[in-house]
Amino acid sequence: MTRRTEDALIVGGGLAGLSCAITLAEHGLRVRVIEAAPRLGGRAGSFFEPRMGQWIDQGPHLLIGAYRHTLDLLRRCNAEHLVHWQSSLQLPLWDPQRGRFALHPSPRLPLAIALPRALAMLPGHSFASVPAMLRLRFGQAGTHETVVQWLQRVRAPHELVRDFLEPLCLAAMNEHMDTANARSFQRVLVTAFANHAHARLGWFRQPLGLCIETLAKHARSLGVCITTHTQINGVSHRAGMTVLRSQRGEEFRAPHAVATVPPWHQHRLSAPVATPASNPITNIHLWFDEQLRLPYPFIGGLGTQGQWFFDVSAQTRQRSTGSHLCVVISAFHAGNKRTLVDQACSELARIMERKKLPEPCHSRVVCVRRATVLVRPHLPPNLPTGIVDSMEHPAPGQLPATIEYAIERGKQGAERVLARCQH
Ligand SMILES: Cc1cc2nc3c(=O)[nH]c(=O)nc-3n(C[C@H](O)[C@H](O)[C@H](O)COP(=O)(O)OP(=O)(O)OC[C@H]3O[C@@H](n4cnc5c(N)ncnc54)[C@H](O)[C@@H]3O)c2cc1C
Structure with a gap:
């Protein structure tokens, strides 16, 4: 089956894809976002935790006031209220010798x-x-x-x-x-x-998936078509058109196409390429029946296994009874999950100046194996002719792979398409 022609096709419905789609649609182009997963958001998405009946993020995300492309996108989508900003930088820390x-x-x-x-x-x-x-x-x-x-x-x-x-x-x-x-x-x-203003920190007031839905709603209001459950795994170029083929044999064609997939999925669009270096992030989600509050919405740990301790309940105001805390370890691949949970509880108890925490009523360790692509000298992508590259591969001197980088990359891809349209 061949779909009707759009002006631009965007492969990948994470933040880069949405940023690209919204920018193009604001300029009057007919756009389709094609996403492999059932939901948009990619690494900034949420999943439903059935045991707790909640949407949760793979891991909590922090923003900084210097994220100008992110702020601009949220403003254009009337979604600024989704982020809580500190009035000025406050970075709470804890270590075993000095306390808080x-x-x-x-x-x-x-x-x-x-x-x-x-x-x-x-x-x-x-x-x-x-x-x-x-x-x-x-x-x-x-x-x-x-x-x-x-x-x-x-x-x-x-x-x-x-x-x-x-x-x-x-x-x-x-x-x-x-x-x-x-x-x-x-x-x-x-x-x-x-x-x-740049130095202050911010966090989402809702699970990221709900924030992504707000951006998607705005994109739809601009006429963007969104197709989920559709993995693109073939690309060809015919008579000035890029033709994308899905795993189910559907074809999408348009004069312009933008790739916003993570570079480790690039092989689905092109010949095999070297996988870029990436690092994991491990998130230890803990739920307690008791209302346990951290003294701040998040605290950085020094000399601890956990690096950031988040009070997710306080940040998202999701649960009126009980509490949801999350301990984040960057550049770390989860080993024994029981040991990680025990260590996280013991460090949280010390930060909260309690002898011991009650046993969590539920825990879930989410290790995102490829959380971010590392900053490395730029290797030119091996994308088929006609596909604009908006993938994540930060080069030395650029911002590292973050929400801001993804939104900027999406916008840059849109600008390249718009420049091509003018020729
Ligand atoms: C646990 C964790 C914590 C993080 N914390 C922070 C933080 O605190 N602050 C911060 O700024 N950043 C943080 N990040 C980084 C940030 O989430 C990512 O950099 C950003 O979301 C990447 O967006 P993207 O659109 O480039 O890629 P992705 O989100 O990976 O989106 C790409 C999309 O493409 C889809 N796709 C892949 N192949 C195909 C195909 N063949 N056809 C169709 N669709 C396809 C994927 O399903 C995916 O939805 C964190 C990331 C993780 C994982």
Whole structure:
């Protein structure tokens, strides 16, 4: 069966695909998004947890105020209310020796002064970090340098690395400092700490899948057709048209097509290609009958196995009784699930200053094996003629693979299609 001709076909219905579709439809193009899964969202999607009767994300997502493409897309979709933003940066931390403390630069001072001051005031820190911070800001990180090499070169003090740069590198790059690319990490630091509005953190007030539905609803209102349950696994080019073939033998044709699939699925659209390096993220979801509240919506752990401890109930206000907490470990592949749950409960108990937590009424360890593509020198994609590349493959100096990167890549793909339309 051959479908009617659209102006553009978008393969993949994650954030990159939706960003691309919405941008093209805003310019009056007839667009179809073709998604392999039953639901849109990709890695930013949610799944139904039957035991708790809830939609949950594979893992909680944090945003930063510097995500300008994300903010712009949410504004265009009238969806800004979906994100809760801190009024200014507050980064709560915990470690076994110092207990709870927070990095909270004064919003009354310019961030360039407030941030070094707040760092110097953390327990065990001093103003000795200030010259290193200036070198981090104004020196150029090497394109092929790792974060560890760069931090050694600028003589970053140990406490600044341990309490600030290392957790930030893992969170932003999903990669440990000994292999993460310094040039991209510097880009994160410079962009995120440009001013107070950029530096604040945000989180979704609802499970991501519901937020994605809001974006999809807006896309549909602009005329975008969305086809789910349809995996594209063949591409050809005939008489100026790109023809996409699904696993069920359906054909979709249009003068333009954009690939927003993760690069490890690129082989479905082209000849086999080398799989790019990626890292996992492990999320330990815990539900308790008792109302257990973290003192903050999330806390960063130092010297703990869990890196970020999220109070999902507080963030999404989903359960009125009981509580849902989630412990996130970046760049980590889940091993023994029972051990992970026990360790997460023990660390949470210490953070909450309790002897022991009650036994969770339910737990689920979600390990996303390929959570993000790592920043590596750019390999040209091997896509068939006529398909625009909006896939995730961040190169040194670009932002790492995040929501922001996906939305920017989708928009760039749309701009390339629009430029082709003008010729
Ligand atoms: C656990 C976890 C935590 C994260 N935390 C954060 C965070 O805190 N902050 C942040 O900014 N980012 C975070 N990220 C990263 C962010 O979720 C991703 O970078 C982003 O969602 C990627 O979007 P995408 O559209 O590029 O790709 P995807 O979301 O992977 O979408 C691609 C879509 O293409 C579909 N597809 C694949 N092959 C085909 C085919 N042949 N035909 C049709 N469809 C196909 C897939 O089903 C998928 O829906 C996290 C990711 C994970 C997994």
